[in-house]
Amino acid sequence: MAARAVARLLLWAAGLVGWLAADFSDVPNGAGIRATCSDIILRQEFLKDGFHRDLLIKVKFGESIEGLQTCRLLIKHYIPTGLYVDPYELASLREKNITEAVMVSESFNIEAPNYLSKESEVLIYARQDAQCIDCFQAFLPVHYRYHRPHRKDGHTLIVVNNPDLLMYCDEEFPVLKCWAQSEVAAPCALKSEDICQWNNMKYKSILKNLTLQVPVGLTIHTSLVCSVTLLITVLCSTLILVAVFKYGHFSL
Template sequence: MAAQAVAWLLVAVAGFRGALNADFSKAPSDSGKGMKATCPEIILRQEVLKDGFHRDLLIKVKFGESTEDLQSCRLLIKQSIPTGLFVDPYELASMQEKNMTEAVVVSDNFNIEAPSYLSKESEVLISVRRDARCTGCFHAFLPVHYRYHRPHSEDAETLIVVSSPDLLMSCDQEFRVLECWAQAEVAAPCALKSQDICQWSSLQYRLIHKNVILRVPVGLTVHTSLVCSVTLLVTILCSTLILVAVCKYGNVSL
């Protein structure tokens, strides 16, 4: 009896192991999900440097994986500029000659003299450069300036929200990690100075700060009469002094 019980027990254990192995062999493979879950992270951070009406927008990008395989890839930042700010294209051209930054305004009918309430949003493409001080780090630099804002009746300041940018990448060959990061295809110039259009991959990233908020001081409407009066008096005084100096030292007869 004891021998029979042991034999039946061995048969039951063998049958359980066979069923368990069969269940695992039939289970669907989730290797694709596992690869997606372990995608290396891209971290993006926006900072605003300097004080006053002339600022510098600094964008830092950190790749969570070694970038040795991405030597043949190019990175671009597509940054939307709100109506309260403007980018001077002549300043960008001068800075590009000095190799300080590489950026171009891609919006049409762009007016740097218009006040905020008469201007439209614009877009700027910025070339992203490697940061030699950090492995897997890149950065982009853009000077921005405040526009004139309409006076307020109560608040002495207004807010400007700088939205998060698009991070674009174009590679000469395909990489698995690029497929992991890419979320859409975006048309953009093949190079900042080129008229040709290429397809770029818009990359997913984790943003450190959701939006950059700038506080701009504005005038108060209750001061309109005072400001206009003082401005008119100063203009008349300066014009009179210039006229007197011209008549006295310029040998001009009236």
């Protein structure tokens, strides 16, 4: 009797194992991985005050990924018409190894006001944060453009949308499939002509969008401003002519 009971118990255990194996075999590939995925957190903020700001972007992975040092992070940012990035300033900062950013837009005028400008595109190669193993950060200087004067309100708002977050790894990490949405072709590195297929990553942003408040002129002040400007221009021109005739040396 004891032998029969043990045999029945073994058969019941084998059937239970087979049922569990068949049940898990029906689960789609990667479902177990996706269940353990944490979020990528992106935060962007403006530093300094005034018309010349620094845009700081920080990215943090929600869980530690071994071998993350083999990955590169590329931030594709769209600068609204109310702001501009100076390509000559970027070139200087790249030489000083302060940032790795490059303009993508070709026809670009830094002197144009916002109503005559177009949205520009910038690629920023993020760097790993020395104080955080699972963190990246990027830096981009931006400047306000001139805006049309308003009738009543002396301010206007500029909305800076969240960027695209692209990632490329030399090794394959199954956990990265949790965040990858599509592939985007972009240069492998700042000074490289090779094109890599970057993964467009899904992330969570601390802020939905950044909003900047820019002071603008009032239309009721147009006559006053034009009159004062004309008066100062005439006065300065007169002083210059007086100085030229008084201290200048003329020869026929």
